Amino acid sequence: MTAPRPPSDWPALMASVAACIEALGDPAFETHLLALLRDTARIEQCMIFAYDDEDGVDCLLAANERQPRIAGRLARLYTDGLFRQDPNYRGLRQASDDAPRVGLAPMRAEEMPPAYRGHLFAFPDLVDKVALTVREAEVAYTLNLYRGRDTGAFSTADLAGLDAMAPLLASLTRRHYATARPVSQQPSAEEAAVLAPLSERERQLCLFLLRGHTLKTAARELDVALSTAETYRKRAYAKLGVPSKARLVALCRRNA
Incomplete structure (x- = not known):
C-alpha cells in the first residue's frame, strides 16, 4: 500500500480532486472519492450514512478494500439498529441548532461500546475510525473512515490532514448526495x-x-x-x- 501524501502536498492531489468534482452526480464519483481518501489517509474502509430527523438512516456507500464482500454486511448491521450505539450518532441527535455544520471526530475502537465494537470492528479487524459529520436542514451525513490493524491507527499528522480536507470532503459529499435532481426528470x-x-x-x-x-x-x-x-x-x-x-x-x- 502506498504511503499517504502529506497535507502540504496539495498540488499532487489536484488531479484526484478534479476527478471527484467532474464525477459529481455520477456513479463514478464514489470510485474517485475512495481513491482520494486512500491516497491521502490510507483508509481500509469507508462508509457514508445519511440520517433524517425521523430517526431513519440509509447507507449511501459501503466499501472495504481488503474484504470487499464484508462492507455490505456491516452496513446492514449498522442501519438495522447498531447505529443507535454509535457515539457519533448520539452526539448528532443531541446537537443544538448552533452546532458546527461540519465536524471531524476521531473514535478509537477501545472507546466504543462492547457490542458495537464486537459487531462492527472485531470481525473485519478494524482498529480506528474517524467520522466527518455534515449537517443540513433536514438530513445529516457522516463520512466514516476506518483503518485496519496492518495500517494502524490514524496518527496526529493523518488527523491534521483530514481536518484540512474536511471542508472539501463535506462539500463533495453534500453536492453529490444531497442535491436533488429535477423532479420533472423522467426515469431512465x-x-x-x-x-x-x-x-x-x-x-x-x-x-x-x-x-x-x-x-x-x-x-x-x-x-x-x-x-x-x-x-x-x-x-x-x-x-x-x-x-x-x-x-x-x-x-x-x-x-x-
Whole structure:
C-alpha cells in the first residue's frame, strides 16, 4: 500500500480532486472519492450514512478494500439498529441548532461500546475510525473512515490532514448526495424496469428518493402526510426486496 501524501502536498492531489468534482452526480464519483481518501489517509474502509430527523438512516456507500464482500454486511448491521450505539450518532441527535455544520471526530475502537465494537470492528479487524459529520436542514451525513490493524491507527499528522480536507470532503459529499435532481426528470430505462412492479404512487416516491430527496421532502412534493410516504416506501421496498435507499440505488445501477 502506498504511503499517504502529506497535507502540504496539495498540488499532487489536484488531479484526484478534479476527478471527484467532474464525477459529481455520477456513479463514478464514489470510485474517485475512495481513491482520494486512500491516497491521502490510507483508509481500509469507508462508509457514508445519511440520517433524517425521523430517526431513519440509509447507507449511501459501503466499501472495504481488503474484504470487499464484508462492507455490505456491516452496513446492514449498522442501519438495522447498531447505529443507535454509535457515539457519533448520539452526539448528532443531541446537537443544538448552533452546532458546527461540519465536524471531524476521531473514535478509537477501545472507546466504543462492547457490542458495537464486537459487531462492527472485531470481525473485519478494524482498529480506528474517524467520522466527518455534515449537517443540513433536514438530513445529516457522516463520512466514516476506518483503518485496519496492518495500517494502524490514524496518527496526529493523518488527523491534521483530514481536518484540512474536511471542508472539501463535506462539500463533495453534500453536492453529490444531497442535491436533488429535477423532479420533472423522467426515469431512465433501468429505473423504469426496476420500478415496474410498483404502484404509481410507490414509483413516484422511489423516483424522488433516487433524485436525492429525503422522505420528508418527497412527501411534501407528493402532497401527502409523512406517514403516508413512509407507507409507500415500506411497500415499495418490500416489493423490490431492498432494505434501504442505498440498496434501491444499487439495484438501479446494477441494471444499468
